[in-house]
Amino acid sequence: MQIKSIQAGKRYGALWAIRQIxxxxxxxxxxxxxxxxGGGKSTLLRLLAGLEIADExxxxxxxxxxxxxxxxxxxxxxxxxxxxxxxxxxPHLTAEENITLPLRYAHHQSAAEAKERAQSLLTRFQLxxxxxxxxxxxxxxQKQRIALARALGHQPEIxxxxxxxxxxxxxxxxxxxxxxSDVQQEGRTLILATHATSFARRTGGTVAFLRNHQxxxxxxxxxxxxxxxxxxxxxxxxxxxxx
Amino acid sequence: MKPSRPxxxxxxxxxxxxxxxxxxxxxxxxQSLHWEWRWDAVWAYREKFFYxxxxxxxxxxxxxxxxxxLGIILATxxxxxxxxxxxxxxxLVELIRGTPLLVQILVxxxxxxxxxxxxxxxxxxxxxxxxxxxxxxxxxxxxAWLSIPQSLxxxxxxxGLTPACTFRHIITPLGLRNSLPALAGQTASLLKDSSLLxxxxxxxxxxxxxxxxxxxxxxxxxxLPLALAYLVLTAPLAFFTRRWEKSLAYAN
Numbered sequence: 001m002q003i004k005s006i007q008a009g010k011r012y013g014a015l016w017a018i019r020q021i022x023x024x025x026x027x028x029x030x031x032x033x034x035x036x037x038g039g040g041k042s043t044l045l046r047l048l049a050g051l052e053i054a055d056e057x058x059x060x061x062x063x064x065x066x067x068x069x070x071x072x073x074x075x076x077x078x079x080x081x082x083x084x085x086x087x088x089x090x091p092h093l094t095a096e097e098n099i100t101l102p103l104r105y106a107h108h109q110s111a112a113e114a115k116e117r118a119q120s121l122l123t124r125f126q127l128x129x130x131x132x133x134x135x136x137x138x139x140x141x142q143k144q145r146i147a148l149a150r151a152l153g154h155q156p157e158i159x160x161x162x163x164x165x166x167x168x169x170x171x172x173x174x175x176x177x178x179x180x181s182d183v184q185q186e187g188r189t190l191i192l193a194t195h196a197t198s199f200a201r202r203t204g205g206t207v208a209f210l211r212n213h214q215x216x217x218x219x220x221x222x223x224x225x226x227x228x229x230x231x232x233x234x235x236x237x238x239x240x241x242x243x
Numbered sequence: 244m245k246p247s248r249p250x251x252x253x254x255x256x257x258x259x260x261x262x263x264x265x266x267x268x269x270x271x272x273x274q275s276l277h278w279e280w281r282w283d284a285v286w287a288y289r290e291k292f293f294y295x296x297x298x299x300x301x302x303x304x305x306x307x308x309x310x311x312x313l314g315i316i317l318a319t320x321x322x323x324x325x326x327x328x329x330x331x332x333x334x335l336v337e338l339i340r341g342t343p344l345l346v347q348i349l350v351x352x353x354x355x356x357x358x359x360x361x362x363x364x365x366x367x368x369x370x371x372x373x374x375x376x377x378x379x380x381x382x383x384x385x386x387a388w389l390s391i392p393q394s395l396x397x398x399x400x401x402x403g404l405t406p407a408c409t410f411r412h413i414i415t416p417l418g419l420r421n422s423l424p425a426l427a428g429q430t431a432s433l434l435k436d437s438s439l440l441x442x443x444x445x446x447x448x449x450x451x452x453x454x455x456x457x458x459x460x461x462x463x464x465x466x467l468p469l470a471l472a473y474l475v476l477t478a479p480l481a482f483f484t485r486r487w488e489k490s491l492a493y494a495n
Contacts, residue, residue, distance in 0.1 A: 088394055088401075151402075
């Protein structure tokens with residue numbers, strides 16, 4: 001699956017969250033959405049993942065425009081994985097049940113199949129001892145790794161991550177980023193919005209720099225960090241690297 | 244915030260103190276009344292009383308079983324429905340919640356019921372009470388539904404669940420847990436509300452107690468057992484709900 005082209009705008013009320021962004025992929029994975037908060041990263045990510053519908057323009061995936069109706073969008077989303085910033089595990093389910101729920105009810109696997117898949121993912125992320133704990137009993141880093149496992153359960157064609165480490169302390173951030181590096185090494189396409197520049201620098205791929213609801217720059221990650229391509233990018237990097 | 248659990252001995256001692264204070268107060272109140280207890284006259288009607296209690300139990304159970312689904316339908320209509328449906332459900336709920344049950348029983352039985360030719364008092368009473376309780380249940384369900392964080396609904400869409408699946412696996416269990424205390428309270432209210440059906444001569448336990456009082460002039464001997472008859476139904480309800488709540492608990 002390839003996202004071929006994006007030419008879209010999205011607004012909330014009178015406010016345009018992103019304005020006429022034009023991107024043409026394929027680009028080398030991962031695609032990193034960088035830029036100041038409120039610049040449109042999350043909105044672009046949600047548009048690409050079929051969680052929001054563009055108010056203008058279109059997004060083409062495998063040569064077909066994303067459908068505007070929920071049932072077809074849902075079919076599209078079932079081919080993807082999504083990890084949010086925080087709070088997206090279901091609090092009434094155990095870690096294992098969080099992973100098996102989509103496998104059973106969105107991907108129609110049997111209970112045994114789903115359980116086996118969940119166990120192998122939990123083992124892979126060193127979470128097996130926590131399989132029967134509820135999210136409230138887990139640390140932030142553990143919760144995000146379970147969210148990652150849940151998003152990977154059905155072997156998604158693209159994995160989307162919306163600032164997956166922004167709510168975590170440095171140690172837990174490292175935990176999650178290590179897991180993510182592992183996922184990236186198996187060759188899965190990643191699209192992530194992040195402020196974790198050291199991770200971004202390491203992974204290579206492509207940077208899309210978004211500022212003021214527009215795409216300001218698009219190019220190889222190495223180039224972006226070697227020489228900030230726009231004054232906006234320079235200002236952004238200076239601010240986040242100061243911390 | 245939850246109060247901490249006291250030592251069992253302290254708990255028992257404190258309970259004893261509270262009970263004796265309450266008991267003492269009522270004992271003094273009854274003493275000053277100089278009531279001549281005549282239990283033997285009332286005892287003769289025990290079978291009739293038991294029959295009335297069974298009617299209340301049956302009536303209450305039927306109302307509960309019917310009003311919960313109707314409450315879910317009304318709540319759904321108010322949240323998700325098409326504009327006329329939303330207006331209809333809102334108007335119905337507000338009308339029912341804003342007027343006395345007594346008036347609703349009289350109007351619905353003597354006017355609407357007669358127009359429809361509904362003469363069976365027990366059936367009519369059950370249907371009227373169902374409508375009344377459904378309005379209250381619908382508000383509990385609506386509140387529980389709206390209390391579920393949007394992030395979880397988005398999460399559920401992101402993993403590809405259909406709205407029906409989201410409703411079943413996410414909204415229902417989380418909403419039930421949030422609304423359990425309110426649901427238990429409303430169920431206890433429902434049982435007590437059924438006593439008002441005595442005005443259309445449904446032979447539930449309150450109606451029977453009124454009759455026994457009329458036959459024997461034993462007012463306290465009729466109504467004190469009546470209070471007990473309701474308590475026997477509502478107390479276990481509170482007890483089992485608390486246990487159920489604990490079993491569903493997860494920290495937030």
